[in-house]
Amino acid sequence: MQYKDFRGEVSLSRLGMGTMRLPREGNQPGAPIDFAKSETIIDKAMASGINYYDTAYVYSGSEEVLGRALAKYPRDSYYLADKFNILAEPDYKAQFTEELRRLGTDRIDFYLLHELRDNFLDQILTRECLGYFEELKRKGTIRYLGFSYHGSPEQFPRVLAAYDWDFVQIQLNYFDWLFGDARALYEALEQTDIPVMVMEPVRGGRLAEMPPALEKRLKDVEPDRSIASWAMRWLMDKEKLAVVLSGMNTLEQMEDNLAVFSEYSPLTAEEKALVEEVCAEYRPLISVACTGCRYCCEECPKQINIPRVLNIYNDIKLDRAWRIDFLKMLDEGRRPEDCLGCGLCKKHCPQGIDVPAYMKELVELEKQ
Incomplete structure (x- = not known):
């Protein structure tokens, strides 16, 4: 495992484990996490x-x-990162207290203001929560304070200037670097001394599995490496990066990532050029850039499995019109035609996807 010095104080594994996609007991929204499978992955x-x-x-x-x-391991053998989400519970004191209870710990090592976006920056940056979290830092209940960002590059400097942040978490991968805002955010951070944590390195799995013709182009160069490993290796020479988070939900994914991060092996110049070519061909095939984070599912009145529906939408658009039959396999009452168009999903989507619009389009496609 490679490690990175963090502010001259702690040593962090360059591969971190995200828990947003732990294995669950079923595919429906709200299905409980499979503890036995999750524990096996965490133990590994x-x-x-x-x-x-x-x-x-x-x-x-x-x-x-x-x-x-993690309860069976010494507390000093790992670092916990958790987040304050103002949209879920505006009472930051109550939320933090509940997080400590859920984790069964007396401190959180890396604490973030979660999912900062343009439409509520004023709401969170002017609140007294920053002062409260800073006081917890002085007490040792929080060790490092940062934020995760899903806003625009235009508003990013304002957030960076709002506080003396210990770290920042951004969505960074080669797709978002070439066609999104990742490059602008990273280059802004290069002008600071703030370490960077990476989320969505394989863009919710989009960069782990591609159409066969595109995968073949990568496999012809590195037949023994996974498609996902290209995305991980693309990140390796980014000097600002401290930890790359991966939401590993199988032992196979864990083993693959461990193999990648067992050595420093960034992409060569030729491999980077190939990735750019492949990505340019891949871009038109991704109709909806959903990362599968499931934020949209929690408040859906109809409990629609929105990421699953959007994946079906993308499959239909990938010249697989027969995949429209997959919509009929969804649970009754939880299909595109059941969408109320309330917009709660769009409110919580980090990518700003207009989910109701895609639901309406799918309803029309089914009629054709």
């Missing part, structure tokens, strides 16, 4: 030297599972 992570574990108040059930799974 600990045994392999991963010492950074990321969770959040809104990752349903993950705080409790992570706390239980």
Whole structure:
């Protein structure tokens, strides 16, 4: 395992474990996390030297599972990252207290203001929560304070200037670097001394599985490496990065990532050029850039499995019109035609996806 010095104070594994996608007991929204499977994965992570574990108040059930799974290990052998989500519970004191309870701990090592976006920056940056969290830092209940960002590059400097942040978490991968805001955010951070944590390195799995013709182009160069490994290796030479978070939900994914991070092996110039070519061909095939984070599912009145529906939408658009039959396999009452168009999903989507519009389009496609 590779490690990175963090502010000259702690050593962090360059591969961190995200818990947003822990295995669940079924595919329906709200299905409980499978503790036995999750514990096996976390045990493997600990045994392999991963010492950074990321969770959040809104990752349903993950705080409790992570706390239980790590309880048998010395508290100083790992670092916990958790987040304050103002949209889920504006009472920051109550939310933080509940997070400690769920995790079964007396401190959180890396604490973030969660999912900062343009439409509520004023709401959170002017609140007294920053002062409260700073006081917890002085007491040792929080060790490092940062934020995760899903806003625009235009508003990013304002957030950076709002506080003396210890770290920042951004969505960073080669797709978002080439076609999104990732490059602008990273280059802004290069002008600071703030370490960077990476979320969505394989963009919710989009960069782990591609159409066969595109995968073949990568496999022809590196036949023994996974498609996901290209995305991980693309990140390796980014000097600002401290930890790359991966939401590993199988032992196979864990083993693959561990192999990648066992050595420093960034992409060569030729491999980077190939990735750019492949990505340019891949871009038109991704109709909806959903990362599968499931934030949209929690408040859906109809409990629609929105990421699953959007995946079906993308499959239909990938010249697989027959996939429209997959919509009929969804539970009754939880299909596109059941969408109320209330917009709660769009409110919580970090990517700003207009989910109701895609639901309406699918309804029309089914009629054709």
